[in-house]
Amino acid sequence: MEVETGAICAFLGPNGAGKSTTVKMLTGLLKPTSGDALVAGHNVASEPLAVKRIIGVLPENLGLFDALTVEEHLYLSGPIYSLSRAETRSRTDQLLRALALENGRSTFIEHCSYGMRKKTALAMALLHNPRVLFLDEPFEGIDPVTSKTLRGLLTKVAARGVTVFLTSHILPIVERLATQIVMIREGRAVWNSRPDELPKSLEDVYFDLVEWPIEEDLPWLGCSPS
Amino acid sequence: MAYRGGSALAGLLSILSALGRVTYRNLRKLGSLAGNNFFLFVFLLLGQSGGFLQVVLGLLLLFPFSSDPLRSIPSERLQQWPLTPRIALALRLASVWFSPVAWITVGLIIWTKSLQFAAAFVGISALFYALSSLFTWVPARAPRLNILAHVPDFGGPIGGLVRKNARELLSILDPYAGLVLTLSATVYRFASSKPEPDAFMILSMLVALTLSTYALCLFGLDTASGFARYHLFPLRGWQILLAKDVAFLAVLLILVAPLHLLAGLAAGLMALTVGHHASVRYRVPQTHWRFTGGAPLTSGLLQAFLMFSAGTLVARTSAWVLLPCVAMFAGSLWYFGKELDRSAE
Incomplete structure (x- = not known):
């Protein structure tokens, strides 16, 4: 499987299919047991630091510290990626504005809502201007305005040559945004194409190839208690 | 819809049993102090001569001892449960006995036969409870007063x-x-x-x-x-x-x-x-x-x-x-x- 530079690749599949595991292996959180994976020409197993320097990641568990505020996460992150103090501050201000986080910038993460945490982790992924973005379920748990902002942002950075690899369960968003769609089932890719090559709507192809919804009647639900 | 009769008692017992499990786990965490070098040093090496250090540690231990057991249930969850005022009161009264402070107080009364000494202990515990509540309340509501924010x-x-x-x-x-x-x-x-x-x-x-x-x-x-x-x-x-x-x-x-x-x-x-x-x-x-x-x-x-x-x-x-x-x-x-x-x- 290959993803071209500047593509927005949506990696789809049911819960437990291996999407997050794949992202973890590509970002250095999990060691591959066999096979090879290259990110921007760097082998993830033998050159983990080189890979980590050029990628931005929104991990499944967000990767945030309870003891830091929203803005302190970005102040911490900048110097680690060799950004100057001034550049870090300037980019932090812009990102917090773009993601509507300005009002909560001094709030400790343990006191933030899930949406705020997710946006903080997103800002950390973008701060150092990565060449490849790995986003694990970026649209889940955020408000519609931020979702639209994020979609616009991803389209813009992809047009500038940044490769985006994302997982999501929100098929309508994926259908509008992605330039490549990969579906997996039980750890194996069952579809890999551009969206315009899909024979039917993304949802229908997904149900056909990946998982058909179970229609289970729960007769006790909605009946008056005896 | 509130619990009634037998189901009310079953609900109360179910909450108390969960509370008991949480208290037991917390006490086990306190038991892990056996793995704290300073505690080992004070209690094993200094023995009788370590009176001052033992008082210091005893006072510091009052922070975890003084927590309100009912606070281990998220307040939103507690408010959502259909508890009648009588059951809520029973829960409040029963939960007090899950606090180590209650047992230490009873122990002090039996041991010293002095109500005043036990009352003083409860007073100090209440003070430490208020202080530890401040530690959690202040950072959430008044971030500027959070001392740790100034590191x-x-x-x-x-x-x-x-x-x-x-x-x-x-x-x-x-x-x-x-x-x-x-x-x-x-x-x-x-x-x-x-x-x-x-x-x-x-x-x-x-x-x-x-x-x-x-x-x-x-x-x-x-x-x-x-x-x-x-x-x-x-x-x-x-x-x-x-x-x-x-x-x-x-x-x-x-x-x-x-x-x-x-x-x-x-x-x-x-x-x-x-x-x-x-x-x-x-x-x-x-x-x-x-x-x-x-x-x-x-x-x-x-x-x-x-x-x-x-x-x-x-x-x-x-x-x-x-x-x-x-x-x-x-x-x-x-x-x-x-x-x-x-x-x-």
Whole structure:
């Protein structure tokens, strides 16, 4: 499987299919047991630091510290990626504005809502201007305005040559945004194409190839208690 | 729809049983104090002569003892349950008996036959409960009054991580036990007409001992989310460990500065040299506003031996003794940094 530079690749599949595991292996959180994976020409197993320097990641568990505020996460992150103090501050201000986080910038993460945490982790992924973005379920748990902002942002950075690899369960968003769609089932890719090559709507192809919804009647639900 | 009759009692019993489980788990966490170097030292080595230190520890223990058991149920959940006012009152009254303070009070009454003594104990417990409530209430509602928010960025590539680690260290009770010792020693230095010079060297190492168990659990306060972030940063394992060590040494040096700085530094370096092993291999989880515990006993004993040896040597001979301490520390940092690099899931 290959993803071209500047593509927005949506990696789809049911819960437990291996999407997050794949992202973890590509970002250095999990060691591959066999096979090879290259990110921007760097082998993830033998050159983990080189890979980590050029990628931005929104991990499944967000990767945030309870003891830091929203803005302190970005102040911490900048110097680690060799950004100057001034550049870090300037980019932090812009990102917090773009993601509507300005009002909560001094709030400790343990006191933030899930949406705020997710946006903080997103800002950390973008701060150092990565060449490849790995986003694990970026649209889940955020408000519609931020979702639209994020979609616009991803389209813009992809047009500038940044490769985006994302997982999501929100098929309508994926259908509008992605330039490549990969579906997996039980750890194996069952579809890999551009969206315009899909024979039917993304949802229908997904149900056909990946998982058909179970229609289970729960007769006790909605009946008056005896 | 509220619970009625038998189902109300069943609901109450179900909540009380959950409360009992939570209290039992909390008490087990307190039991892990057996793995705290300073507690071991006070109770095993000092025996009768450690009266002052035992009082200090007893008072600090009142923080975790004084918590309200009912607070372990999220308030939103408690409000959602269909409890009648009578059942809610019964729950309030019954939950009091899940507090260790209630049992200690009963014990005190039986032992001393003095209601006044028991009442004084309850009063002090209530004061400590109010203080610990403030620790959680203030940061959430008035961030500017949160003292930990004022811990500065240490600068450089890992400066932000050092700040985070210093905040974590200051959110456990160990450094406050050290602070009580430092303040007491400082009062002794100024109040005594002829203070014993060796006392400050020993106290300096005792302060280091209060922090030493944390050196065995450097990742104990990191959540799974935070720990994952370490592996996403383009940092080597030794840099992540160094950020922990700098925070540890910064807090320790502030505490031992009025006592014997070099002896404290040597002891701190030894605590970290031994501590890297357990910190990287076991990652024993810790709880905020509690004492550190649960660390391997053998590592704690080795730590205490090396800390007292290095501290005494530096104080009695020359500051050059610090050089081998630094070398051992650097070797441990490099070796266990490599191990941390390999510890991605």
